[in-house]
Amino acid sequence: MGGDTKATGVSRRGFLASSASTAAVPLAAGVLGAGAASAQAPGRAPDPRAPVDMVLKVNGTDYRLPLDIRTTLLDALREHAGLTGAKKGCDQGQCGACTVHLDGQPVLSCLTLAVMAQGKAVTSIEGLEGRDGTLHPVQQAFIDNDAFQCGYCTPGQIMSAAACVEQGRAGDEAAIREFMSGNLCRCAAYPNIVAAVKQAAVVKTGRA
Amino acid sequence: MRPFTYEQAPDARAAVQMAAVPSDAHVRSPVQFIGGGTTLLDLMKLDVMRPATLVDITPLEKAEAGRIQQTPQGVRIGALVRMSDAAEHPLLVQQFPMVAQSLALAASQQLRTMARLGGNVLQRTRCPYFREIAYGQCNKREPGSGCAALDGHNRLHAILGVSEACIASYPGDWAQALVALDTNVEVMGPRGPRVIPFAELHKPPADTPHIETTLVPGELITAFNVPASAAARRSLYLKVRDRESYAFALASAAVGLDLDGERVRDVRIGLGGVATVPWRARKAEEALRGQVLDEAAAEKAAEAEFAAARTHGHNDFKVPVGRQTLVRALMAAKAMEV
Amino acid sequence: MQPVPPVPPPMENMGKPDPRYEARSKVTGRARYAADEPVSNPAWAFLVTSAIAKGKVRRFLADEAKGIPGVLAIITHENAPKREKVAFFGDGGYVSTSLVPLQGPDIHHAGQIIGVVLADSYETAREAAHRLRVEYEVAEPVAGFRSPGAQTVELAAVKKSHKDVGVGDIDKGLADAAVTVDAEYFTPTQHHNPIELFSTTAVWNGDELTIYEPSQFVYSLKNCVARQLALPPEKVHVINPYVGGAFGSKGAPTQRTALVAALARQFNRPVKLVVARDQGFFITTYRAETRHRVRLGATPDGKLTAYGHEGWELTSMVDNYDVAGTENTAEMYASPNVWTKVNLVKADRNTPGFMRSPPEVPYMYALECAMDELAVALNMDPVELRRINDTMKSPINGAAYTSRSLMKCYDEAAAQFGWSRRDPRPGSMRDGEWLVGWGCATATYPTNMMPSAARVRLGGDGSARVQVAAHDVGTGAYTVIGQATAEFLGIPADKVVVELGDSRLPPGPVAGGSMTTASACSAVKVACDRIRERLGGSVPADPKALAGMFEKLKVGSLEEYAEWAPPGGEKGLAALHEGRMGGGSAERGGGTPKPAMFAFGAEFVEVRIHSRTKEIRVPRITGAFAGGRILNPRTARSQYLGGMIWGIGSALHEATEIDEKRARYVNANIAEYLIPVNADVPLVEIIMVPEVDTQVNPIGVKGIGELSNVGTAAAIANAVYHATGKRIRDLPIRPESLV
Structure with a gap:
């Protein structure tokens, strides 16, 4: 069993990643099919506490980070990659403040292991703005509609809102409200958030 | 969270091999498969689950386990399909409405995007005494330690299928549809593949609440086969909850009807929010089969099912609310245009 | 009046609806939280x-x-x-x-x-x-009110500065009444749960x-x-x-x-x-559970003859925290006889603390439900009952209200809501399987202030920097302090840099008691006035003229540090530098009666309750509010909006559940401690009633951040009664309350 050579391989010895920037690194593919019992390299004791070298592709940039295997994608972004836009509001998948896109899909980065996000495109709030400083239509719509107060849940709200618009789910208010219900806002800017999503959807589709 | 070794499995067979290290059926088994990870990582952070090995099964989604396919008998749904994808799959939406609806009404869009169906049916209870290690008494977490929920706060706890050892409720939604529709579960294990009826997957707590399923240690769910039927077509999922969205069910009902005019030819009922396991309401079904379905018949059926309910104070209301949820779902299913 | 849209048009006695000062950093993820x-x-x-x-x-x-x-x-x-x-x-x-x-x-x-x-x-x-x-x-442990061993103490006995307010003779007032209400209410433990x-x-x-x-x-x-x-x-x-x-x-x-x-x-x-x-x-802290006994008496035509309110508040064994909301509720309606008493109940719990409108939320809930009960007993429209008992002076000490637009709020909100179409009979407005109920209640919040300092610097290029260690907790403080600085100096708002939230800046007020705007902007005004004085009365709009004046003064910039205290609160300036609350109008008791200073609002809600399964939903809510001068209607509107939704949660969802045996919170997470989600809030309408108040403070503003979440729970409970005929007096109201 050779495994998928494009897949990301991991073993107890440590972590070996395959991505555009690390294509030359030999894969641990052989290990994958061998079963856990034989997954260790001969003569080396498995040390689950040893840092694992990971490569995360965030907003188009590769970050090579030696991380504790337990590190969540959220903590990897915030504490190791210096990207503090995604917020920790519960660390239990309950509030949505940590929402980022993984291969374009909105996910909770606090319930995603960094090691499992490798080989995927991570987009965080920092990646929405154009390189020339142009705001994403959703960001602009949030400003225009005062769709936040304290602003703490806002990066997560905006990432969900961008997915809502992108997936064509901003057709009616009820659909927007349901889609946005995974993002708690204690300041309760909800109706303004709905207004912002509607505005951004119009910008995207050109239709009112 | 304890440290763990992490390995990625390219296919089901490899996954099962990787999991074939000393393991047991306990909730806290040292080897865990990880898909979406939405329950597992949460419980690991709380130190409730402490696996030493995580086997990542997400690569399986590239094969059959990631697909929904029509079969001669009905539909085969891969265990690595995302909740969000199944919730909107046209075949499920049209031919198995309760299946699609139970997914659409669950959790939040982010969680539905992340969570995979195999893991979804194994979602762990929200009982706070299980989820918080500060509580010394939890038979599910620490067999023999007792159950703090019995004299604790038990508003969200089960009233059906409970025991003296555990009243934790099963929190999921989708499983209610699966149990109602006589689904079969495909499993890959150390001794090869096997098929088990969904109704036999979950074990009521009895005196071993720490063993939640009949899966052999190391076994992996790979697919669900849901047979097509008239009752599956005329079906719906009704979820009663405190909030309009993103809340666990206080009571829910997956109801499918095969009607001959007003008369019930066949009926399938799964109940959620009220039971320790995905609950097939066989007593209610029995009371309805062959009867003219009207409010009185529905009330009678609901009463029959909830006659065995055992409450513990804060959850007393789940008897009337559970009964009325079933009645409301039955009447709504009857009124459906199919 | 029309409801205000998210981007409000210019309105009477209101500043410009500028977007938030810090908006861009918040939508890009660059805003740096702690x-x-x-x-x-x-x-x-x-x-x-x-x-x-x-x-x-x-x-x-x-x-x-x-x-x-x-x-x-x-x-x-x-x-x-x-x-x-x-x-x-x-x-x-x-x-x-x-x-x-x-x-x-x-x-x-x-x-x-x-x-x-x-x-x-x-x-x-x-x-x-x-x-x-x-x-x-x-x-x-003693977990709460119901636990054996819970000790009750009178607040007045343990807190010297507290005096139970009252006037007249409650027994006589009740004896004289044609109609009375005597009811008990309960509000649960709640936790703030900011997302940060x-x-x-x-x-x-x-x-x-x-x-x-x-x-x-x-x-x-x-x-x-x-x-x-x-x-x-x-x-x-x-x-x-x-x-x-x-x-x-x-x-x-x-x-x-x-x-x-x-x-x-x-x-x-x-x-x-x-x-x-x-x-x-x-x-940290939380809103402790409270119990209330409210007694009301009225003449047949609805005039209050008596208002009695006894409250019990939970606190810890180690500290006596109280909110004593009777101090405010006693001011609400004209009643010749008022009697109040506040008790503390000590339990083995962490010490409670401030939570959004600490006294008003529980105490106004009880009073406003009781007022509704009285209206039902009188067979009178609840809005009319408020009108009959509206007052322009404190029933306790006779001090005049600086302004009070309560009935204007009721009339505007009622018109928008369509209140006149309400059939008052309980259960009469059914829609298919859903029971429909309409209810209303009063919102109020006192105008608090405390001393503040501020530093303002005007540059020769016409730009300005304002510094105060105030805090923007989502209220819009950056925006309104910037706008106020611009207005007081007479320069465009986009020329102002605002610095807050740093103890190296001049001391500012606590972001509590809804007093940041009134306090900080009053200090900013003093500093700006001095800068303008140094420039002969105004900042010239022409950059050349301004540069010329700076040259003449031989300065590169003009900087003024100012301290401001509300009348009578001057001794609080020392406390301000020490970071203590004090010296503010929030302090009560003693001295000459200060004027009655409150913001008001009226809220109307529709609830829908499924006749079988008893889920309760709020498809729409309308509120009208008057809070003096509004510096920025956009951010003010958001405060009202968020407050009313907060109130929906407070009525229907929020409760920290306590294991009575183990005295431990069992839903200490935000999956089971429920706050409203987007899907819970289909329609919120906000009307901003213009109000001019020249007495409250130099800039005429009242605190509004904690106004609109007061009253919502009572309006919902009253609507639930209207829908079902069941009077639910304990919060939250959930399916189990109605089965």
């Missing part, structure tokens, strides 16, 4: 908290935790240094609880801090905290300590920690430009900060603590 602050090579702290509510730590079994590679220290009462005790803020000190952790083995409440693990990584610190085993000696977690990052630079922590009062935190660690206050800095929601939870300093700062000093390394969501329920 835990976002990058520090070099931090050690991570994780709290160990008590599993039991009462008893003792017998011993720690720490070998397993200590043996984890990367663990730097495990601090418990066995090895923690002795700490200076600082008084409870309610007793004139600082801290949210007088219980100093790690000073002994005794446990006073569940979730009490009994240890801190310090490690090289967050993951390791958390693991070790979980693996630190604790043996306890368990005693039976509680966190503390402490960094030492020589003998100077910098703290990054979410705070509603950076001067208080600075001075508190200085005292706890025996440091000169000028050696402590608190930096927190953005607060991720607070609602009272980040007002009084908690005990965690000094712990973290001491560890950072001991280990000569920055230390970072991000408190887990569940632990936050126990180590």
